[in-house]
Structure formats: C-alpha cells, structure tokens
Amino acid sequence: MQSPRVLYFRPSCGRVATPKGVSVRNYDLDFLKKFSLVILFLAVVTGGLIWLSAMLHRSVPPQESQTAIQAQLNRIAPVADVYAGSTGAALQAAAAAAAEAQAASQVAYGGTLDGGEIYGNLCAGCHTAGVAGSPTLTQADWASRIAQGRDVLYTHAIEGFTGSTGFMPARGGNPALSDEQVIASVDWMLENLQ
Ligand code: HEC
Numbered sequence: 539m540q541s542p543r544v545l546y547f548r549p550s551c552g553r554v555a556t557p558k559g560v561s562v563r564n565y566d567l568d569f570l571k572k573f574s575l576v577i578l579f580l581a582v583v584t585g586g587l588i589w590l591s592a593m594l595h596r597s598v599p600p601q602e603s604q605t606a607i608q609a610q611l612n613r614i615a616p617v618a619d620v621y622a623g624s625t626g627a628a629l630q631a632a633a634a635a636a637a638e639a640q641a642a643s644q645v646a647y648g649g650t651l652d653g654g655e656i657y658g659n660l661c662a663g664c665h666t667a668g669v670a671g672s673p674t675l676t677q678a679d680w681a682s683r684i685a686q687g688r689d690v691l692y693t694h695a696i697e698g699f700t701g702s703t704g705f706m707p708a709r710g711g712n713p714a715l716s717d718e719q720v721i722a723s724v725d726w727m728l729e730n731l732q
Contacts, residue, residue, distance in 0.1 A: 638713065646714040653726025656719055660710045665727065671704025677731050684728065691728075695720050 647656055657665070664672040673679035683691060694701075696717055698708030709715040710723070 641713040644714040646712055646716070646719060649716070649719075651718055651722045653722035653724070654730075656715070656723040657726050660712055660715075661723055661727065664710075672706065673703070675727060675731050680728070680731055688724070688728070691724050692717075692721050695724050 647659055650656065664670060665674060668674040668679075673683060694706060696709060699706040709720055715723075
C-alpha cells in the first residue's frame with residue numbers, strides 16, 4: 539500500500555524573515571534623533587544670528603565717510619551755474635568785493651605811518667634796485683616825476699600807474715595799505731632821494 543503523501547508546510551515559507559539586528563536598527567534611530575536635534579539646534583542658532591544682524595543693520599545708522607560726502611558734493615556742485623550767466627557774474631563780483639573788503643580791513647604793518655618802515659618792507663623790493671623800470675631813489679630818476687606835483691604821485695602810488703618805464707602796482711601790490719600809509723611812503727621816498 540502506498541503511503542499517503544504528507545504535505546509539510548514550512549512555517550517560514552512566504553513570510554519575510556524578521557531582520558536579525560532589531561537592536562541595531564533602534565540604535566540607528568536613536569542616533570538619527572540626537573543628530574537631528576543637534577542640526578535643529580544649530581539651525582535655530584544660525585537663524586537667530588541672521589535675525590540679530592538684520593536687526594542691528596536696521597537700527598544702527600550707517601557711518602558715512604566725510605571724504606565720500608565731500609567728493610559727492612564736489613561732483614554735484616553746479617560749477618557751471620555759479621560762474622555762468624548773470625547769477626555767476628553777480629556771485630563773482632560779490633566774491634571780489636568781499637575779498638577786497640577783507641584785505642582793506644586788515645592793517646598793514648601794524649598801521650604804521652612810518653614811511654621808511656613801509657618802504658623797507660614793500661616798496662624797496664622794486665624801487666631800491668630799480669626792478670622792472672621802477673625809479674630808484676636818485677634825484678635823476680625823479681626830477682620829471684616830481685614835476686607832476688605830489689598829488690599826482692600820491693594818486694599814481696595809490697591807484698597804480700603804467701608809465702613809460704614800467705608798471706607800478708596799486709599800493710605797491712598790498713591792498714591792505716591805507717591811503718595815508720602810501721602817502722607817507724611816497725613822502726619818505728622823496729625825502730630820501732640821493
Ligand atoms: C612791483 C614793483 C614795485 C613796487 C613793489 C612798488 N613800485 Fe612804485 N613803481 C614801480 C614802477 C615800475 C614804477 C614806474 C612806472 C612808470 O613810470 O612807468 C613805479 C613808480 C612809482 C612812483 C612814481 C609814479 C609817477 O607818477 O611817476 C611812485 C610815487 C611810486 N612808484 C611809489 C611806490 C610806493 C610808495 C611803493 C610802496 C608802497 C611802491 N612804489 C612799490 C614799481 C613798483
């Protein structure tokens with residue numbers, strides 16, 4: 539008699555085998571959790587720093603360099619405007635008048651009326667050596683000039699004079715000299731002719 543067939547079912551057949559390292563998997567998860575926490579913490583710190591710097595940037599006014607400001611002002615200064623047209627002419631005239639007034643208000647050589655001192659400080663530069671055709675302190679150089687009369691000499695010395703020998707600048711080139719000072723110098727020169 540044929541022995542009946544016995545069917546054996548393998549209990550594990552058709553099932554996925556349970557991985558052996560269950561504890562290892564848990565260990566990985568634990569590590570991942572802690573690692574994520576660290577990453578999260580760092581992300582929060584980074585975000586905080588970004589926020590802080592943004593706040594500071596907004597609340598602290600930026601420092602402007604004076605040089606940069608000046609350079610900018612120079613760039614945008616309406617140079618052409620100032621010196622162009624009637625506005626420019628008026629401004630230039632005003633500036634010239636202001637400079638003249640300032641020079642006139644200064645006292646030359648302490649306001650001395652000592653013609654010799656003024657001559658030594660200023661007029662001698664030309665007149666002692668006869669620079670640029672200026673008359674030296676000799677009778678010969680002055681005879682024809684004195685003949686014009688002192689008032690003319692005073693006026694020429696104060697206002698300036700271009701004659702046949704050269705150019706005499708107004709007030710000897712120092713606008714701070716007063717009329718009296720120029721006159722005193724001319725007198726001193728005429729008294730000291732050789
Ligand atoms: C930059 C040179 C220079 C200086 C500085 C100078 N002079 Fe003269 N001066 C001359 C010249 C040049 C002449 C001659 C002009 C001519 O006759 O052509 C002259 C002429 C004169 C005359 C004669 C003007 C005339 O009508 O003949 C007098 C006065 C005079 N100077 C006074 C002075 C006095 C005062 C000072 C000082 C405050 C002075 N000068 C400074 C160059 C100068």
